[in-house]
Amino acid sequence: DTAVSQTPKYLVTQMGNDKSIKCEQNLGHDTMYWYKQDSKKFLKIMFSYNNKELIINETVPNRFSPKSPDKAHLNLHINSLELGDSAVYFCASSPSQTQGTYFGPGTRLTVT
Amino acid sequence: AQSVTQLDSQVPVFEEAPVELRCNYSSSVSVYLFWYVQYPNQGLQLLLKYLSGSTLVKGINGFEAEFNKSQTSFHLRKPSVHISDTAEYFCAVSASGNKLVFGAGTILRVKS
Numbered sequence: 001d002t003a004v005s006q007t008p009k010y011l012v013t014q015m016g017n018d019k020s021i022k023c024e025q026n027l028g029h030d031t032m033y034w035y036k037q038d039s040k041k042f043l044k045i046m047f048s049y050n051n052k053e054l055i056i057n058e059t060v061p062n063r064f065s066p067k068s069p070d071k072a073h074l075n076l077h078i079n080s081l082e083l084g085d086s087a088v089y090f091c092a093s094s095p096s097q098t099q100g101t102y103f104g105p106g107t108r109l110t111v112t
Numbered sequence: 113a114q115s116v117t118q119l120d121s122q123v124p125v126f127e128e129a130p131v132e133l134r135c136n137y138s139s140s141v142s143v144y145l146f147w148y149v150q151y152p153n154q155g156l157q158l159l160l161k162y163l164s165g166s167t168l169v170k171g172i173n174g175f176e177a178e179f180n181k182s183q184t185s186f187h188l189r190k191p192s193v194h195i196s197d198t199a200e201y202f203c204a205v206s207a208s209g210n211k212l213v214f215g216a217g218t219i220l221r222v223k224s
Contacts, residue, residue, distance in 0.1 A: 033211070042216055043202065043214040045213075048211055056211055090155060
């Protein structure tokens with residue numbers, strides 16, 4: 001009964017490729033997020049969706065495009081991958097601001 | 113805008129000793145405060161949160177934190193640590209839009 005799941009767990013690819021990461025939550029939460037954790041473990045929000053609507057876009061390059069087909073899913077597509085995109089990407093969800101945010105296990109993306 | 117400073121990048125401590133992980137925040141508006149724990153190669157797990165009311169909040173695994181508005185701090189404490197507490201701990205604030213702003217993390221190393 002995984003709460004927030006992501007696939008794949010590991011992703012190794014070459015520069016210039018396009019890749020997608022999928023995320024699903026079965027908690028019934030209205031809000032979903034993508035966070036990026038860099039090599040120094042620093043965590044920063046990338047996007048937030050509420051009921052399939054984009055509400056936060058933290059000056060992320062246009063090569064990153066989130067898509068929310070329904071309230072339970074938030075996928076991340078990345079075009080023309082660059083070395084600097086190597087990081088761990090966490091999907092998360094929350095029912096409200098006061099309830100805390102629930103994180104998925106992360107996807108470790110390595111661009112060579 | 114909000115920011116979070118975790119004053120120690122690493123805290124080594126012996127098993128069964130007490131520990132305090134320090135967190136200071138900056139915000140021009142009221143915030144909600146959170147502590148998350150990240151075990152190696154895993155996602156983040158919510159330890160505890162401060163929303164309002166009593167300044168001492170208790171969380172999971174025997175952790176507690178105290179909110180101090182005048183010092184803009186939210187330090188995490190545990191009276192007696194175990195080897196299994198070895199992990200990275202992140203302090204975070206949330207002011208609006210549900211997004212979390214994280215500190216840089218503190219690695220807690222518990223030694224036997």
